[in-house]
Amino acid sequence: MVQQVAGARRVPLNRDRVLHAAVALADRVGIESLSMRTLAQELGVVPMALYKHVANKEELLDGMVDVIVGEIDPPETGTAWKCAIRQRILSARRAMLRHPWASRVIESRPHPTLVVFDYLNSVVGMFRAGGFSIDLTHHVMHALGSRVWGFTQEVFPGPPPPADPQQQAAVFEELARRYPYIAEIALGEAHDNGSVVGQGCDDQFEFEFALDLLLDGFERLHQQGWTSAHPS
Template sequence: MGQQTDAARRTPLSRDRVLRAAVALADHAGIEALSMRSLAQELHVVPMALYKHVANKEELLDGMVDVIVGEIDPPAGDAEWRRAIRQRILSARRALLRHPWASRVIESRTNPTPGVLDYLNSVIGMFRAGGLSADLTHHAMHALGSRVWGFTQELFNTGPSAESSAGPSVDPELRAGELRAMAARYPHIVEIVLARSHDDASVVGQGCDDQFEFEFALDLLLDGFERLHRQGWTSAHRS
């Protein structure tokens, strides 16, 4: 351990090393634990040494986003456009699942980073290479929204608390009573919550199979874009 620490201290500091150490720290301790001081401690340097490579924490976060975006698989050049976009988005999803804090940081950026712009440009380019018009591609990107990054905001709280806004009850009889009361007032919500697929390892907790739900929605959107493309749809003549 001491030898590893000594080696880390001897390794020259660089922007890439700073950013990757910041990503590792956020993965291990959470994004809330990341500060210039905590990162300096992790790298065994004084905080001022970091400012030679990143101007401030905002620039650090921008760089961390680009490290994550760099983990997304490159476009599949020989694939049909729907399959190519699907593969790219699912690769983005895998990257963000490896770094659960990343989606919040991406959403928090005021200006897109170069890595973000490169990725979005690539996805748009795949639509255009598939023959979709710039008009339809514009609306397709809006429809995809955060799905282009591999995450979505859940419609329902997918854990047991979806059945009770007060949270799950330990007593099965009490919980059943809460569910009956919920069903009496919100029958359609309870109906579809109870019809859900279960995924105990879901990143959003026990409840819906979030990977299935994500792919289900993504495939619906891509199929819809293809249908509109074949129809020659334009926003100027929408009905």
């Protein structure tokens, strides 16, 4: 009787449960510690049980990306193209902030999944619905780059400064001596560590600042009837 009750309460294993458990595990222990074995332990099954739902680790990672992309809010109907795209990309950024490992996994995927294509297609579609030509839309998507996923590459990569105040002061002094202009930028403004996407990436203000510059520029080019054949 006890075994029957336990069996009745067991949640059946399926692909969706496997993928969501993998995302939760990566959030907790880091993507480097995620393996088929650790995921099986998390789910209380033997590793072979996972292969009924994902063929291998690469398919697992593809599916995890799909879960993250599924968290991005859909575009709001009846909203002007610039506002709609801004909302969509900032929603993508919130997803990246919830899962700091996701940007690295997205960059590592050799082939987009159908879910990824659906997301990109929707962003392209918002530009096209806003009246953008195919030519201009092609180039603005290149300009957005990884920003369309809510993250960017930090222009000043490097390890965090030492925790010890004296060592930190020495590091900053040496930085200012050797690279005065970089020091002006690095030390001139405080950055919010709480809004970082992954290690070394920009904070929320910097992200929105650049995104708004791009969107304003796209709007100006659209209004001017810009084409790559006649960029002037």
